Amino acid sequence: MFKKLPKKISLRICLEVVLILFSLGMGIYFQWEIANLIFFLGFVISILHPIPSRFSAIGAIVLLVATAILLVAKQSDWAETSAIWAYYLMIFTAMLSFSELHKGSDGAIINEN
Numbered sequence: 001m002f003k004k005l006p007k008k009i010s011l012r013i014c015l016e017v018v019l020i021l022f023s024l025g026m027g028i029y030f031q032w033e034i035a036n037l038i039f040f041l042g043f044v045i046s047i048l049h050p051i052p053s054r055f056s057a058i059g060a061i062v063l064l065v066a067t068a069i070l071l072v073a074k075q076s077d078w079a080e081t082s083a084i085w086a087y088y089l090m091i092f093t094a095m096l097s098f099s100e101l102h103k104g105s106d107g108a109i110i111n112e113n
Contacts, residue, residue: 016048043092056093057093060089064086066079
């Protein structure tokens with residue numbers, strides 16, 4: 001049964017698992033709602049394994065449009081929640097954009113090609 005497991009687990013994988021479990025434990029300790037806990041775990045995972053920033057930007061735009069629609073429909077509680085999530089996604093987008101800029105091949109922020 002355990003023969004398929006890798007013989008040597010890298011230090012990076014161990015640290016990632018510890019960080020994710022720590023984040024999960026922190027969410028449980030502070031009694032976060034399940035949606036906030038999932039969002040925070042997504043944030044931690046996106047730091048460990050970056051995705052293109054355009055995906056979080058699209059999510060932020062969709063949530064901002066949903067906020068406007070919910071305000072017109074007089075659903076102010078849902079509108080406030082979607083606006084907060086849109087703000088979180090904008091923070092994601094900024095963080096991922098900075099990391100994309102930093103990943104340049106020569107380390108320069110602006111490439112002169």
